[in-house]
Amino acid sequence: MTLPVGAGAFPRSLSLDIPADATFMATARLFASAAGRTLRLSEERVQDLKVVLSEICASGVDRGHGHISIAVEWDGEQVSVEGRGAGDLQASGEPDDAAAHRWRLLQSLVSVTSCVREADGTTTIQFEIPR
Amino acid sequence: MDLFLASRTRGNWTVVEVAGELDLYTSPTLRDDVVSRIDEGTRHLAVDLSRVTFMDSSTLGVLVACLKRMREKGGDITLVGVDGSPMKVLMLTGLDRVFTLAPSLDALPDV
Numbered sequence: 001m002t003l004p005v006g007a008g009a010f011p012r013s014l015s016l017d018i019p020a021d022a023t024f025m026a027t028a029r030l031f032a033s034a035a036g037r038t039l040r041l042s043e044e045r046v047q048d049l050k051v052v053l054s055e056i057c058a059s060g061v062d063r064g065h066g067h068i069s070i071a072v073e074w075d076g077e078q079v080s081v082e083g084r085g086a087g088d089l090q091a092s093g094e095p096d097d098a099a100a101h102r103w104r105l106l107q108s109l110v111s112v113t114s115c116v117r118e119a120d121g122t123t124t125i126q127f128e129i130p131r
Numbered sequence: 132m133d134l135f136l137a138s139r140t141r142g143n144w145t146v147v148e149v150a151g152e153l154d155l156y157t158s159p160t161l162r163d164d165v166v167s168r169i170d171e172g173t174r175h176l177a178v179d180l181s182r183v184t185f186m187d188s189s190t191l192g193v194l195v196a197c198l199k200r201m202r203e204k205g206g207d208i209t210l211v212g213v214d215g216s217p218m219k220v221l222m223l224t225g226l227d228r229v230f231t232l233a234p235s236l237d238a239l240p241d242v
Contacts, residue, residue, distance in 0.1 A: 022156035029152070029185065047185075047216040054187045058155040098192035101224055105188050108223035 011038065013073045020060040020068050020085060028053045028070065035072045039079060048109055049081070055102050056083035062099070063087035135182075136164055143242045145173045146211075150182035153190040153217075162193040165208075166200065174206030175242045177233070181212025186220050198230065209233050 016031045018024040032053045036046030053070055060068040068085040134157040135150040145168055149161060168176060180186070198208050209231040213221060221227040233239050
């Protein structure tokens, strides 16, 4: 985890680099918990963040990418999560396979909170921090 | 986090108790356990998820695959005690309407 120095009482960005290996899924969730609590997200949003980071990592593992980089940023209004190495999160294959569930889950989470952007294997998911 | 699995019988139900976090790394353990019980002839299976604190899409894939296998053999799987983030994951994907849900083991019907 990288914590920027001199960013004020709360860091504006946090990042995590892990191998695209399923054994590191729990590490991503620990990072999500730490990031969410550092940013003072509600417990429900921390749980959402854990789901999103876990899905980003699972997508990277499924697609055999060697490395996953996750960045969580806060602009004072929204939390922005960027996952590099996650591949294309768009569902493909059978409607009941894990990729389809992943896509449906992320779409639903994002519709509850904010938006998803994808380009060249980079996925950005934004959460609004509840007031 | 480690995954804990245990099983017991309750009336005509086979109950698989799960504790911990279910993800791409741990959910295959649950799949192997449930599939072996289905193949051994279990037809009324309750998966107690009341001590599961996290569940992701790979777990949903495992649960749906197990449910299909069970229903092809004339049985059913009931998910017990799903709450919090795992319940949100089920609801957001619409799978709360696919699975039979029970709030507790005491709520399982007689079979």
